[in-house]
Amino acid sequence: MRYITTHHAPATGLRGIGDTSWQPRGACYGMDVEDADATFFPLPRQHQAIAEAKELCAACPVRRECLNYALENDLKEGIWGGLTAAERRPWHKGLEQRLDYTRVLAVFNGRDVHLTEAERQNVIDHAYARGWHADRLAFTLQIGRKHAQELLREAADKVFARDRNLGVPPSPKKKKRKPQAPTTSQPASAEPAREEPVFRPVKPTSAHAPFGKAV
Ligand code: SF4
Numbered sequence: 432m433r434y435i436t437t438h439h440a441p442a443t444g445l446r447g448i449g450d451t452s453w454q455p456r457g458a459c460y461g462m463d464v465e466d467a468d469a470t471f472f473p474l475p476r477q478h479q480a481i482a483e484a485k486e487l488c489a490a491c492p493v494r495r496e497c498l499n500y501a502l503e504n505d506l507k508e509g510i511w512g513g514l515t516a517a518e519r520r521p522w523h524k525g526l527e528q529r530l531d532y533t534r535v536l537a538v539f540n541g542r543d544v545h546l547t548e549a550e551r552q553n554v555i556d557h558a559y560a561r562g563w564h565a566d567r568l569a570f571t572l573q574i575g576r577k578h579a580q581e582l583l584r585e586a587a588d589k590v591f592a593r594d595r596n597l598g599v600p601p602s603p604k605k606k607k608r609k610p611q612a613p614t615t616s617q618p619a620s621a622e623p624a625r626e627e628p629v630f631r632p633v634k635p636t637s638a639h640a641p642f643g644k645a646v
Pocket of ligand 1: 458471492493510512
């Protein structure tokens with residue numbers, strides 16, 4: 432079953448695409464807009480304001496969701512998840528290489544979570560290794576069938592190139608069993624064939640033949 436994340440979807444600890452249901456649980460939720468601006472969008476040298484924002488974020492139950500939201504939506508200004516814009520910069524840069532298996536597993540379980548490039552590639556490699564049909568991959572990644580076919584082909588090429596570089600011999604192809612042609616035109620009998628007794632013509636022996644000698 433695939434969950435399309437809505438505000439009513441069961442909570443999993445993972446934020447789905449477009450899911451902002453975590454926001455009301457934030458420690459800053461309901462703050463006056465001007466106060467929130469002053470607290471979470473301070474100038475780089477407003478150390479007091481930065482410290483206050485960080486203190487609030489430190490006690491926030493949705494800190495992780497908040498940080499992920501900022502990273503995935505490329506929000507490079509302000510304080511999110513307790514990190515300033517400067518502190519988040521390396522996270523923004525390295526985001527596409529993030530490989531979080533909880534997200535990959537969540538996708539296998541039908542969740543529509545955000546995947547980075549590395550996580551998405553992991554799903555494609557898994558799909559190829561497990562012999563997924565293109566339709567299944569297309570459904571999982573919410574892409575077209577042709578695109579899924581191309582991705583599976585690329586994954587196959589990658590494995591082939593890797594094996595060639597490592598000198599791994601190609602796996603032997605399984606021979607298909609040919610159906611055996613019937614040897615006679617007669618239909619096969621379900622009963623085992625019975626051996627017919629062989630009769631040899633017996634030569635009549637002479638009544639006068641010497642004893643122990645056949646004529
Ligand atoms: S982590 Fe900070 S900015 Fe994010 S919701 Fe919580 S209090 Fe607000």
